[in-house]
Amino acid sequence: MNRSSIMKWITGALEGFWAIPFIxxxxxxxxxxxxxxxMLVLHIITLLLSISEGKTKHGSILGIITSCVGFIPGVGWTMHTITAILLLIDAYRSEKAIEM
Known part of the structure; x- marks a missing residue:
């Protein structure tokens, strides 16, 4: 597993945690x-790792946007949820691509 995939798993899990209603x-x-x-710092690190490893970076870019607008009630929850799903799918696909 490469470093960008590990960071995507971590940031995806954290985004999923922040998306839990009320908690x-x-x-x-x-x-x-x-x-x-x-989270903004972690997403920037993940983006830089993804760029250096030639992996997809759209999840990290969305994470950066989410960190910037996450303070808005409702919008923040929606963005955290979408970002978590996108990052976890991206990490899973990156992992599968390595195995093949």
Missing amino acids: GGTIILSLNWTPLII
């Missing part, structure tokens, strides 16, 4: 939106 939002609000900044 993710409550934690993000209680920590004063710090998790969104951390």
